[in-house]
Amino acid sequence: MSGEILGVLGESGSGKSTLAASVLRLLPPNGEISGGAVLFEGNNLLQADYQELRQIRGGRISLIFQEPSLALHPTIRVGEQVRQVLAAHQSSAKKELAERTREIFNRLFPEDADRIARSYPHQLSGGQRQRALIAQAIACNPAIVIADEPTAALDPVTQAEILAVFRSLREVLGLSMIFITHNPALLSGFADRILILYAGQVVEWGPANSVLQSPRHPYTRALFESLPPAPADSGKNRKQMLLVIPGSSSPTSLPRKGCSFEPRCPLKMDVCREFEPPLVKLGETHILSCFKYQ
Amino acid sequence: MEPILKVENLVKRYTKRNLVGVPQEFLALDSVSFTVSAGATLAIVGESGSGKSTVASCIACLETPTGGNLWFEGKNLAHAAENELRNLRPQIQLIFPDPASSLNPRWTILDIVAEPLVVQGKLSRSERMTRAFSLLERVGLSAEIAERPASELSGGQRQRLAIARALTLQPKILILDEALSALDCSVQAQIATLLIELQSSLGMTFLFISHDLAMAAYLADEIAVMSRGQIVEHGPAVKILQTPASEATRQLLAAVPQLSHAPQPAAQR
Numbered sequence: 001m002s003g004e005i006l007g008v009l010g011e012s013g014s015g016k017s018t019l020a021a022s023v024l025r026l027l028p029p030n031g032e033i034s035g036g037a038v039l040f041e042g043n044n045l046l047q048a049d050y051q052e053l054r055q056i057r058g059g060r061i062s063l064i065f066q067e068p069s070l071a072l073h074p075t076i077r078v079g080e081q082v083r084q085v086l087a088a089h090q091s092s093a094k095k096e097l098a099e100r101t102r103e104i105f106n107r108l109f110p111e112d113a114d115r116i117a118r119s120y121p122h123q124l125s126g127g128q129r130q131r132a133l134i135a136q137a138i139a140c141n142p143a144i145v146i147a148d149e150p151t152a153a154l155d156p157v158t159q160a161e162i163l164a165v166f167r168s169l170r171e172v173l174g175l176s177m178i179f180i181t182h183n184p185a186l187l188s189g190f191a192d193r194i195l196i197l198y199a200g201q202v203v204e205w206g207p208a209n210s211v212l213q214s215p216r217h218p219y220t221r222a223l224f225e226s227l228p229p230a231p232a233d234s235g236k237n238r239k240q241m242l243l244v245i246p247g248s249s250s251p252t253s254l255p256r257k258g259c260s261f262e263p264r265c266p267l268k269m270d271v272c273r274e275f276e277p278p279l280v281k282l283g284e285t286h287i288l289s290c291f292k293y294q
Numbered sequence: 295m296e297p298i299l300k301v302e303n304l305v306k307r308y309t310k311r312n313l314v315g316v317p318q319e320f321l322a323l324d325s326v327s328f329t330v331s332a333g334a335t336l337a338i339v340g341e342s343g344s345g346k347s348t349v350a351s352c353i354a355c356l357e358t359p360t361g362g363n364l365w366f367e368g369k370n371l372a373h374a375a376e377n378e379l380r381n382l383r384p385q386i387q388l389i390f391p392d393p394a395s396s397l398n399p400r401w402t403i404l405d406i407v408a409e410p411l412v413v414q415g416k417l418s419r420s421e422r423m424t425r426a427f428s429l430l431e432r433v434g435l436s437a438e439i440a441e442r443p444a445s446e447l448s449g450g451q452r453q454r455l456a457i458a459r460a461l462t463l464q465p466k467i468l469i470l471d472e473a474l475s476a477l478d479c480s481v482q483a484q485i486a487t488l489l490i491e492l493q494s495s496l497g498m499t500f501l502f503i504s505h506d507l508a509m510a511a512y513l514a515d516e517i518a519v520m521s522r523g524q525i526v527e528h529g530p531a532v533k534i535l536q537t538p539a540s541e542a543t544r545q546l547l548a549a550v551p552q553l554s555h556a557p558q559p560a561a562q563r
Contacts (some may be wrong), residue, residue, distance in 0.1 A: 011478035012449065126342065155342045155505040156549040182478045185508075185551035212553060226483035228512035230537040230552045242483040242512070 002143075005170060007191030007208065008180045011223075014197040016180045020148045023178075024057050041143070053082040059227040062137040066149040078132040079105065079117030085139045104135050106164065107172075122276035127158035134165060138175065146178045151186065163190055184224055188212055196220050198259035206286030217288045218265045219245075259291070267292050297329035298367065298466060300501050305361035306348050313523075322348040325362065330516075332466075335493065335500040337510035337531070340520035341547060346503045350471045350522075353501065354388040355379055367466070386411070387460035391472035393452030399445035403435065403455055406444055410462040421539035429458040433488060441480065443555060450481035454488065469501040486513060505548050511535050519543045 010016035010263040023038050025045065038059065048056070056061075065071045073081055083101045086092070092100070105113040108131045121129055127188040136160050137145050145164070149205040167190065169175045179191060187208060188193055194214035195205040196217065204217040215221045219221060247264045259265070269289050280293045306323040323345050326396055330336045332493045336348045351357040353364060355371055364371040371382060390396040392526060396408055408426040411417050417425065427437055433454040439446075447455060453473060470489070486509065493500060502512045511531055518528040521542035527534060538544050 011480060038533055080454045129332050156507070156551070157341050159551070160549040183551065185553045188551065188553050223480055224553060226480045227553060228483075228486070229513040231507050231547055231550055242487060244484050244487050285327070 001169060002176055003174045004192045005177045005179055005190060008178060009184055009194055010197030015200040016197050017148055020063060020146050020180055023146060024061060024063060025053060052164055059140045060142050062142045064133050064137045064145060064147040064150050068133045069121060071133055072129060074121055077118055077120055082135045082139050085136050088200035089140045095194040104139055104220045106211045108135050126154050127161060130154065131165065138169060143174045148180045185227065201260055204288040210286045215291060216282060217290050218267045219261045223268050248289055248292060297376045298332040299330040300365035301326060303327055303362040304352060305358040306352060314557050321523055326525055328518050328528055330499055332499055333497045333501055335513055337502040337504065337514035337517045338520060339504060339507055339510050341505060344520040345523040346520050347471055350469045350503050354386050354469055355383050361511060376541045384463040385465050386467045387465040388471060389456050389460055389473040391475055393449050393456060393476060396456060397444045397452055397536060400443055402441050402443055404440040406455060407458045407462060410459065433458040439530055439552045449477050450484060453485055467499045475506060482509065499500050507546050522529060
């Protein structure tokens with residue numbers, strides 16, 4: 001939805017990064033999209049030709065990766081890297097590009113914008129590098145920004161700052177986001193809707209409040225219960241065992257029938273092993289895929 | 295009871311020469327002092343650059359302090375001779391943040407766990423293998439994967455392997471330097487549970503260094519908060535978290551993302 005933040009919650013192996021790459025058809029050579037559709041502004045991106053895709057990537061839909069130090073060119077000043085993104089998508093004069101670059105940096109770096117723009121990535125802190133990446137991502141006023149674990153490499157204080165940056169971009173620019181993370185707590189007070197991925201399938205989705213406060217799918221519930229209590233509450237249950245989901249997520253390369261979470265599910269039934277669970281509606285907008293709630 | 299570890303006025307200064315050869319100093323640790331009781335867990339928390347990893351490196355004897363004392367079981371690690379350190383280092387083991395780069399991906403799991411014993415040279419091959427298998431079982435890695443290369447392990451499995459390797463020489467202290475930070479949330483719970491269980495059965499002392507205040511709060515008996523090379527607050531975990539005295543602690547607490555419906559405000563700098 002326009003102006004919406006969609007949180008995609010998934011752990012390693014859930015397919016979250018593959019999902020992000022697939023939207024823009026950026027899969028590696030051995031990856032193939034074999035079905036489904038990606039509908040954007042009236043077109044199916046899976047059928048777009050190369051020229052269209054090139055314009056959309058970075059221009060209409062941009063992607064922010066997890067490791068800012070890998071995504072930024074080490075020997076090009078960050079201001080120039082943002083300018084290059086603009087030049088690739090807009091045929092504006094040099095002066096206009098410079099003006100727009102300055103505008104973007106002022107938005108993301110209220111103090112020190114010029115100094116940061118002239119810096120190389122190694123001269124910046126982790127949080128500053130991530131803001132530089134965000135600058136690249138919003139340069140062409142895209143409709144959607146897909147951010148894949150953008151705060152994973154940052155400490156919590158910087159993490160909170162970056163989340164605040166995203167919130168303000170949504171308020172001021174009406175930016176829509178797909179925010180991918182493995183940490184449910186980051187989505188609280190941030191995402192509008194949440195989608196939970198497990199082993200390559202969507203197991204639950206709905207409005208953020210509904211999913212976070214009343215999770216239903218056994219995986220979602222187990223995941224939330226495996227989080228340590230809030231620091232202020234830790235006195236009550238210190239060192240009481242966290243709920244641990246036994247085993248690990250199954251490799252999706254093995255085709256299996258039945259529910260992919262079944263081997264680790266505390267509520268599993270015989271039918272779960274044989275058939276894929278149906279979609280069940282809890283209310284109009286909160287949906288999950290589980291036999292238990294049929 | 296005497297604490298197992300006593301850090302006294304620890305100073306660590308790094309000197310670099312800039313492009314024109316002028317030396318520049320960076321004071322990473324500015325007279326840090328604390329003690330740890332045997333069998334307890336002390337969490338050292340603080341934002342990036344606060345010096346917490348430098349403390350870990352000094353205690354693990356990977357770096358030599360510029361000043362101060364590090365008392366471990368009556369010996370001063372900061373001034374010990376190399377041959378003494380060689381005997382003391384195995385007793386303080388370190389687990390690193392990145393499970394991928396701290397293990398040789400081409401070695402088998404079994405070889406990685408057994409390596410410290412090979413270097414120590416006291417056990418026969420079959421004794422080493424027995425010990426290695428028993429350690430793998432201890433940390434929840436099945437014997438079936440023992441001959442596989444480390445590159446085939448997931449992040450959580452690699453940290454289990456790092457813990458198994460660290461336990462090989464029966465250390466008294468385990469330093470976990472952001473050891474859980476790179477792992478998925480549910481995997482963090484698995485490893486945290488393993489650590490609690492190991493501590494209770496082996497009586498080990500843990501130093502848990504992290505910027506994840508929620509996990510530190512969960513695992514630690516005491517918390518020391520660092521900021522800019524100094525300890526700004528130190529006390530029982532519950533007290534520090536419920537009645538923080540310093541601004542640094544309050545900032546860290548405010549930044550902890552929580553699974554509640556109240557939106558967390560961004561910490562003010």
